[in-house]
Amino acid sequence: MIYDVLAQPVQGIDFAPASEVAEILQNLRTIITTTKYSVPLDRDFGFDAEMLDKPMNTAQVQLQSEIIMAIKTYEPRVTVTGITITGTDSGVLIPKVQVMINDDE
Known part of the structure; x- marks a missing residue:
């Protein structure tokens, strides 16, 4: 099954998710909503936002790469199957990541 995860600010953390799928999502x-260097005890957590001042096409490609690397590092239970990025008129990039949860075999 493929799941879509939209980069929206987290409204709160559920410390006891109802399922493993809910935890992974x-x-x-x-x-995908955390930039590197913003987490005090793990400065490498998240994605590097250095590309955000670059032209839109360049920033999109680099953002996709950063998201894939961050997910491989911090959530190895999934495989990224696709990333789409939409941009607003004000230049905000909003990624949507499609993932498939790996089986525990």
Whole structure:
């Protein structure tokens, strides 16, 4: 099954998710909305936002790469199957990540 995770600010952390899927999706949302160097005890957590001042096409490609690397590092229970990025008129990039949860075999 493929799940879509939209980069929206987390409205709160559920410390006891109802299922492993809910936990994984929450983790993914946290990863794709957190920039590197913003977490005091793990400065590498999240994605590097250095590309955000670059032209839109360049920033989109680099953001996709950063998101894939961050997910591989911090949530290895999933495989990224696709990333789409939409941009607003004000230049805000909003990624949507499609993932498939790996089986525990």
